Amino acid sequence: xELWQVPLLFSRLPMFPFFDLAHYVASVMALKEQRGAxxxxxxxxxxxxxxxxxxxxxxxxxxxxxxxxPPVAFLAKGTNILLASSVWYLVFYxxxxxxxxxxxFLPLRLLVAGMKEVTRTxxxxxxxxxxxxxxxxxxxxxxxxxxARGAGGGLISNFEQLVRGVWRPETNELLKMSYPVKVTLIxxxxxxxxxxxxxxxxxxxxxxxxxxFLVVSKVAxxxxxxxxxxFAPFEAALGHMFFGLQKTPSKVRGEGAASSNxxxxxxxxxSEQHRDGVKxxxxxxxx
Numbered sequence: 001x002e003l004w005q006v007p008l009l010f011s012r013l014p015m016f017p018f019f020d021l022a023h024y025v026a027s028v029m030a031l032k033e034q035r036g037a038x039x040x041x042x043x044x045x046x047x048x049x050x051x052x053x054x055x056x057x058x059x060x061x062x063x064x065x066x067x068x069x070p071p072v073a074f075l076a077k078g079t080n081i082l083l084a085s086s087v088w089y090l091v092f093y094x095x096x097x098x099x100x101x102x103x104x105f106l107p108l109r110l111l112v113a114g115m116k117e118v119t120r121t122x123x124x125x126x127x128x129x130x131x132x133x134x135x136x137x138x139x140x141x142x143x144x145x146x147x148a149r150g151a152g153g154g155l156i157s158n159f160e161q162l163v164r165g166v167w168r169p170e171t172n173e174l175l176k177m178s179y180p181v182k183v184t185l186i187x188x189x190x191x192x193x194x195x196x197x198x199x200x201x202x203x204x205x206x207x208x209x210x211x212x213f214l215v216v217s218k219v220a221x222x223x224x225x226x227x228x229x230x231f232a233p234f235e236a237a238l239g240h241m242f243f244g245l246q247k248t249p250s251k252v253r254g255e256g257a258a259s260s261n262x263x264x265x266x267x268x269x270x271s272e273q274h275r276d277g278v279k280x281x282x283x284x285x286x287x
Contacts, residue, residue: 007208022115024087027055040164041092052088054160059152117214124150146188151181179229
């Protein structure tokens with residue numbers, strides 16, 4: 001096998017069952033690590049299972065809604081539902097938490113996370129091709145559907161939280177995007193340009209390069225335990241260039257605290273002046 005054939009063979013990898021299984025394991029483990037998820041699994045297994053399915057198939061649900069298709073279409077894939085449900089049961093209800101502890105072991109965790117990123121690429125390309133079949137050469141539709149298919153679990157996180165009885169609107173991904181949602185959006189744009197033949201690169205080469213970037217960046221972030229996006233410097237530069245400098249919330253809070261301190265000092269000085277005046281009037285009366 002020659003070196004140039006590696007990207008081509010890689011692009012033909014089947015996702016089922018091993019890569020899909022890794023995606024389910026990583027997704028359900030991420031759900032279990034959410035605050036209050038274990039309590040929900042004890043109080044309402046049905047709500048916990050539904051949340052797990054949204055974690056695993058959120059991209060399919062959201063992309064179907066965007067294309068006016070039945071959002072429950074993913075339930076027709078009985079084998080995938082059975083596999084994801086088995087993973088859900090083992091992660092939450094395995095005796096002594098053995099299943100979760102095994103995959104929480106760092107080498108296995110890295111392997112599962114890397115395989116999950118591979119499925120992200122396949123979901124983006126599938127979403128773009130599906131959107132193109134409905135709306136020919138509609139760039140924005142292809143980008144939106146590819147983005148939704150690849151990062152749907154994050155984009156519908158508020159709805160998933162409601163299933164568990166949690167309402168946290170400040171965690172909306174559109175307000176503050178996480179790194180997976182950002183990198184999926186970039187991938188959706190790149191693959192849309194390639195699909196429309198505006199990006200001079202073969203599809204299998206782009207799939208290979210983009211997936212390698214996803215896996216390497218994800219593993220590096222997990223090893224360094226860093227939550228900082230690799231795109232942070234570019235985001236800061238573009239934000240300054242196109243939208244101007246804006247005060248960070250920390251600075252605003254600092255200014256608010258300073259103003260409140262200033263007002264309290266003024267109040268204290270005025271109260272002291274009032275006391276001095278009262279003392280002087282009392283002294284005049286005694287004289």
